[in-house]
Amino acid sequence: MELRVLRYFLMVVNERNISRAAERLHVSQPTISRQLKDLEDELGVTLFERGSRSIELTAAGEYFANQARQIVLLADKAVANVNQTQEVTGQIMIGSAEAPMMVTIGQAVSQLGQTAPKVQVGIYSTDANEVKQRLHAGVFDFGVVMEPTNKDDSDFLKLPGTSAWGVLVREDSPLAQKAAVTAADLADQRIIMSQQHGSISYLTDWLGTSDLQLNVVATYNLLYNASILVETGVGIALCLDGIINTADSTLRFVPLTPRLEAKASLIWPKNTPQSPAASAFLAALRALLPSDY
Incomplete structure (x- = not known):
């Protein structure tokens, strides 16, 4: 073939x-x-x-x-990564779950544009499950995943920053008037839930009891479409802050209480040789991270 x-x-x-x-x-x-x-x-x-x-x-x-x-x-x-001169050229592909911590990745890509301007960077937005599949199939060079996630078969760098879990609701929802949402507030709501297994177990632990059964009416892997379901009255979306811009919209983000935060990591396969382009990106990222990362 x-x-x-x-x-x-x-x-x-x-x-x-x-x-x-x-x-x-x-x-x-x-x-x-x-x-x-x-x-x-x-x-x-x-x-x-x-x-x-x-x-x-x-x-x-x-x-x-x-x-x-x-x-x-x-x-x-x-082919793009092999056919290169002494100047670093080639392509890298980054698969990313939705994460506000992507700002650090953006800064690294910007820095890479200064040190290796002929490297092309592709960003593919998807959920953590597909990130890992394509990463280990060799399609992605790097993946950005939300914690907690199993990284036993990956090298990784933690990305700076955190994001709070909460609910995305319409401004006419009673929850939109609250400063924060408790587990009890979710009991009678129609819930739109992330499909990612790590996120589901993380939120289940936050609920603190197996007695509370949420009424999950829809699931999502990327929040944009879930936000449309919220706008059209399907339910409220459990999600991370900072992904959907609610300014000048009919949506509101309300954090959970007790506060539940998420972190993100950049991962790549262990014991796998990297292209010069991938190595240059990783160097640019490391230069931006605090010394204790």
């Missing part, structure tokens, strides 16, 4: 039409069709349902497309 064939396949996936894909790739339509047929024969599955005007992916095709994207991304990143 060649990378060239994977690129043909992904272009057809994007265009949903072999003719348009052939035009974009500057190859003939029969060439694309033949390569796709050979790919299906090699895999032993049908990747596309072919219609008169467009083609759709089968279930096997959807899975293979996701894997092919990661393979091509990883190959492109490896």
Whole structure:
């Protein structure tokens, strides 16, 4: 299986039409069709349902497309990092859960722009579960995860700062008038909860009892869409402060009491050689951290 064939396949996936894909790739339509047929024969599955005007992916095709994207991304990143002169060039990819502590990562990227201006940095926002999966698949160079999280298979640096847990509510909610929210205040609320296992166990410990069963009506992995659910009256979102800007909006953030804080860490795989670009980023970050980090 060649990378060239994977690129043909992904272009057809994007265009949903072999003719348009052939035009974009500057190859003939029969060439694309033949390569796709050979790919299906090699895999032993049908990747596309072919219609008169467009083609759709089968279930096997959807899975293979996701894997092919990661393979091509990883190959492109490896080539960019190998093909470099004495000047540090290349690409790094950082997967990040939503965290206000990302400001330190931003400062490091800014500093990297001064010391290694030809390094390209990609930020991919997702939850901690996918961060770890893609990190150890080699797609991400680094990941930003919220604590607590298991870091036994990772090297890490703690990021400065903390963020308070609380609830995101509409301004017309009775909770919006409170200075802080207790566990008892949550008992009769419709809750929109983070999907991250570490966050769930962390909040469960804060509740202090297994007797209190929250009414969880929806879950989220990124808070922006959850904030829309809050705005539309689905429920209130348990979340971290500093992610959604509530200024000039109909939303309010109310902290939990007793106060519950979260920290974040930058992680990367143990015993894995780093590219010069990744090493340059890590050096830029270390230079920003206090001496006791």
